[in-house]
Amino acid sequence: MAPSDVLLRKLKRHCPIDDADAEAIRHLRYEVRELTEAGEDFIRQGDKPTAAAIVIEGIVARYHTLRSGARQYLTLHYPGDWPDAQGLFLAQMDHSICAMGPVVICSVSHEQLMKIFKARPIIGFAIWRETLVDAAIFRESITNNSSRRGAGRLAHFFCEQFLRAKVAGVAEADACPLPLSQTQLGEMLGMSLVSANRHLQTLRRTRIADLRAGRLSIRSWAKLVSLGEFDDGYLHQTVPNV
Amino acid sequence: MAPSDVLLRKLKRHCPIDDADAEAIRHLRYEVRELTEAGEDFIRQGDKPTAAAIVIEGIVARYHTLRSGARQYLTLHYPGDWPDAQGLFLAQMDHSICAMGPVVICSVSHEQLMKIFKARPIIGFAIWRETLVDAAIFRESITNNSSRRGAGRLAHFFCEQFLRAKVAGVAEADACPLPLSQTQLGEMLGMSLVSANRHLQTLRRTRIADLRAGRLSIRSWAKLVSLGEFDDGYLHQTVPNV
DNA sequence: CGGAATGTTGATATGCCTCAACTAAAGTGG
DNA sequence: CCACTTTAGTTGAGGCATATCAACATTCCG
Numbered sequence: 001m002a003p004s005d006v007l008l009r010k011l012k013r014h015c016p017i018d019d020a021d022a023e024a025i026r027h028l029r030y031e032v033r034e035l036t037e038a039g040e041d042f043i044r045q046g047d048k049p050t051a052a053a054i055v056i057e058g059i060v061a062r063y064h065t066l067r068s069g070a071r072q073y074l075t076l077h078y079p080g081d082w083p084d085a086q087g088l089f090l091a092q093m094d095h096s097i098c099a100m101g102p103v104v105i106c107s108v109s110h111e112q113l114m115k116i117f118k119a120r121p122i123i124g125f126a127i128w129r130e131t132l133v134d135a136a137i138f139r140e141s142i143t144n145n146s147s148r149r150g151a152g153r154l155a156h157f158f159c160e161q162f163l164r165a166k167v168a169g170v171a172e173a174d175a176c177p178l179p180l181s182q183t184q185l186g187e188m189l190g191m192s193l194v195s196a197n198r199h200l201q202t203l204r205r206t207r208i209a210d211l212r213a214g215r216l217s218i219r220s221w222a223k224l225v226s227l228g229e230f231d232d233g234y235l236h237q238t239v240p241n242v
Numbered sequence: 243m244a245p246s247d248v249l250l251r252k253l254k255r256h257c258p259i260d261d262a263d264a265e266a267i268r269h270l271r272y273e274v275r276e277l278t279e280a281g282e283d284f285i286r287q288g289d290k291p292t293a294a295a296i297v298i299e300g301i302v303a304r305y306h307t308l309r310s311g312a313r314q315y316l317t318l319h320y321p322g323d324w325p326d327a328q329g330l331f332l333a334q335m336d337h338s339i340c341a342m343g344p345v346v347i348c349s350v351s352h353e354q355l356m357k358i359f360k361a362r363p364i365i366g367f368a369i370w371r372e373t374l375v376d377a378a379i380f381r382e383s384i385t386n387n388s389s390r391r392g393a394g395r396l397a398h399f400f401c402e403q404f405l406r407a408k409v410a411g412v413a414e415a416d417a418c419p420l421p422l423s424q425t426q427l428g429e430m431l432g433m434s435l436v437s438a439n440r441h442l443q444t445l446r447r448t449r450i451a452d453l454r455a456g457r458l459s460i461r462s463w464a465k466l467v468s469l470g471e472f473d474d475g476y477l478h479q480t481v482p483n484v
Numbered sequence: 485c486g487g488a489a490t491g492t493t494g495a496t497a498t499g500c501c502t503c504a505a506c507t508a509a510a511g512t513g514g
Numbered sequence: 515c516c517a518c519t520t521t522a523g524t525t526g527a528g529g530c531a532t533a534t535c536a537a538c539a540t541t542c543c544g
Contacts, residue, residue, distance in 0.1 A: 014331075064385045067471045072385040086378070089256075089371040094378050094476040118363050125359075128370050129331040131377065136328070136336050138380035143306045143314040145388040146432025149499080181522065190388025192501055197524065229309045234336040391531075423490065434533050439492065455541095 001079075003030055003106040006056050010080030013167075013237070014126040021120050028116070030106040032056070035099040038179070042105065043097040049087040051107040055079050058103030059179055063187075064095050073188035075137055076100070076161060076178075078168035085131050088113060100179040101214070136234045145190045148229070151199045153189050155228030158209050158216055163232055174221075179214035243321075245272055245348040248298050252322030255409075255479075256368035263362050270358070272348040274298070277341040280421065284347065285339040291329040293349040297321050300345030301421055305429075306337050315430035317379055318342065318403060318420075320410035327373045330355060342421040343456070378476045387432045390471070393441045395431050397470030400451050400458055405474055416463075421456035 004026045011017050011025070031051070035042060035058075043049060045065055055077050062074040062083055074095060077083040083097050088110055117124035137160070144156045158178075165176035180188065186196040203209045208224050210217045218224060246268045253259050253267070273293070277284060277300075285291060287307055297319050304316040304325055316337060319325040325339050330352055359366035379402070386398045400420075407418035422430065428438040445451045450466050452459045460466060 062381075064381070066385070066389060070389065072389045074381050074384055086374045089367060090374055090378065090478045092475060092478070094478070095381060117367075121360050121363065121366070124363070124366065124370075125331060128366075128373070131370070131374060132328045132331055135373065135377040135380055136332065138377055138384060139304075139306070139316050139337060141384045142316055142380060142387060143308070145384060147308060147312065147314045182524095183522080193523090194502080194525090195500060198500095201524085233334060236332045236334070236336070424492095425490080435491090436493090436534080437532055440532095443492085 001056070003032060003054065003056050004028070006080050007054055007106075009169075010054075010130070011123065011126040013080075014129040015122050017122065017126065021123055024116055024120055025123065028108050028112055030054075030108045032104065032106045035103045035105070037099065038101045039098055041096050041098045043084055043087075043093055045093055045096045047093045048091055049084055049093065049110075051109045052082060052087060052113060053084050053097075053105045053107045055081045055083065056104040056106055059100045059177060060097055060103055060105070061100050061184075062095050062097050071187045072190070073184060075134070075141070076164075078164055078170060080168055082127060082130050085127055085134075088127075101177075133236050136236060140234045144228075150195070151202045152227050152229065153191070154185075154196070154199045154203060155208070155224050156230050157189060157228070158203075158211075158218075159224055159228050159230035159232075160235070162216060162218055163235060167235075167237065174218045176216050177214060178211060178216035180211070185211070243298070245274060245296065245298050246270070248322050249296055249348075251411075252296075252372070253365065253368040255322075256371040257364050259364065259368065263365055266358055266362055267365065270350050270354055272296075272350045274346065274348045277345045277347070279341065280343045281340055283338050283340045285326055285329075285335055287335055287338045289335045290333055291326055291335065291352075293351045294324060294329055294355060295326050295339075295347045295349045297323045297325065298346040298348055301342040301419060302339055302345055302347070303342050303426075303430075304337050304339050313429045314432070315426060317376070317383070318406075320406055320412060322410055324369060324372050327369055327376075330369075343419075375478050378478060382476045386470075392437070393444045394469055394471065395433070396427075396438070396441045396445060397450070397466050398472050399431060399470070400445075400453075400460075401466055401470050401472035401474075402477070404458060404460055405477060409477075409479065416461075417457060417459045419456060420453060420458040422453070427453070 008017065008022055008025055042053065057079055060077045060083055062077070064072045064074065066072065084093070087093065140160070144153055148156060161178055162171060162176050165171040170177060182196045182200065183193045186193040189196065200211055207219045208227065209219055250259065250264055250267055275284070284295065299321055302319045302325055304319070306314045306316065308314065326335070329335065382402070386395055390398060403420055404413060404418050407413040412419060424438045424442065425435045428435040431438065442453055449461045450469065451461055
């Protein structure tokens with residue numbers, strides 16, 4: 001899919017974009033970039049970005065680097081997502097973003113975006129809303145990592161990733177890409193890789209879900225939702241009137 | 243301080259607000275509300291707000307309610323903060339907000355705000371930036387609650403609250419209000435109240451910090467920062483050019 | 485003065501981390 | 515194509531941090 005199509009598809013999920021808005025978006029100049037290496041950073045903590053990136057293909061992750069050098073993964077991002085939209089107003093990156101596999105991203109300069117926001121506020125609102133949904137996802141992660149434990153924490157995470165992959169159009173009926181090693185899964189959920197491994201096996205053994213070779217398979221959605229106490233409200237998939 | 247002064251003070255921290263912008267803000271109609279009961283909710287999970295609240299005096303908290311009825315506190319908010327700005331674009335609240343003591347809030351209808359955003363984009367940008375800093379704070383909480391443990395987790399939290407209280411103008415040189423019971427401290431940091439109590443005592447014994455009667459006293463800022471591995475970059479206090 | 489909420493302490497249990505060894509799979513170079 | 519290396523996944527054992535339970539102290543408030 002062409003970058004502007006991915007972009008429009010996503011923005012329309014946030015706000016009603018009319019033909020003139022769509023035209024303006026199609027006329028943006030973006031630079032397309034391919035990353036082939038899994039793990040490659042494309043924005044680093046401390047950077048001062050002058051353009052915003054949109055994921056076109058593949059999956060990227062935001063992460064903090066701790067004093068010790070350890071990582072805390074924060075979220076994954078799917079095609080259509082704007083993983084560094086905050087860079088529009090926050091001068092310096094407080095975290096890094098890396099590719100979780102082969103990825104295509106495109107970037108649009110802040111300059112162009114600021115101009116379009118002034119001329120067509122609705123486009124700014126759509127991207128603002130994107131950042132607000134991100135924030136809701138962060139909040140949910142605080143809760144998941146702080147108050148659920150073991151398999152429930154994994155289950156909640158899997159529910160979210162599966163739904164988001166589905167909305168982004170990269171999931172099948174009962175499976176989706178989830179290119180995380182068990183080490184990374186642990187770094188995402190605040191547990192050791194040994195714990196991640198063991199809870200993963202529990203989900204396998206109970207035929208609830210399976211993660212293998214970068215692919216998440218859902219065996220029983222109902223059980224997964226129940227175990228993770230998952231309620232998708234925070235993903236805010238229903239579009240408001242603006 | 244008058245509501246519009248608190249509001250302007252905060253917005254100016256985000257973007258350069260000119261006289262005409264300030265005038266427009268002063269002419270907004272807001273409803274002032276006082277809450278006297280600690281613990282009183284003023285927005286509930288599931289609500290569909292039609293106005294946005296600004297904290298004028300006191301401290302409020304956002305929290306999730308789990309299936310079990312337990313709470314996960316997400317963040318505290320200080321005078322000038324917009325704890326439910328997300329309601330502008332996300333139809334339904336995914337969390338609740340309560341007063342942590344006597345509080346004054348004022349609310350401005352979404353209708354008025356949307357109008358002013360279209361006429362004066364810079365005001366929208368300032369509030370957008372507010373929501374982006376919130377998101378950065380959420381990210382940091384994920385990391386703090388997931389990858390630091392014990393006293394370090396407490397220390398990081400205390401550093402953040404002290405700095406934010408200072409910026410909001412409600413802190414003294416080495417102390418600030420922090421109206422949390424130990425139970426709530428635990429619910430904020432993802433630990434039991436017994437653990438919260440014991441780590442608190444460690445900080446007391448080592449003369450690093452003390453929390454008593456809703457008041458946080460900093461005994462050694464240097465040690466607190468070091469113990470919590472605190473770096474204030476994520477609070478994004480430096481103002482960008484727009 | 486009594487009752488409720490909050491804070492403190494001890495004892496016990498358990499979940500998770502760490503260490504360490506080993507297996508399996510994937511990628512590399514001769 | 516096969517040995518070799520590297521990375522990822524699996525398993526067991528031991529110890530520690532934190533949760534839980536329970537009793538008690540303290541403060542606050544009516």
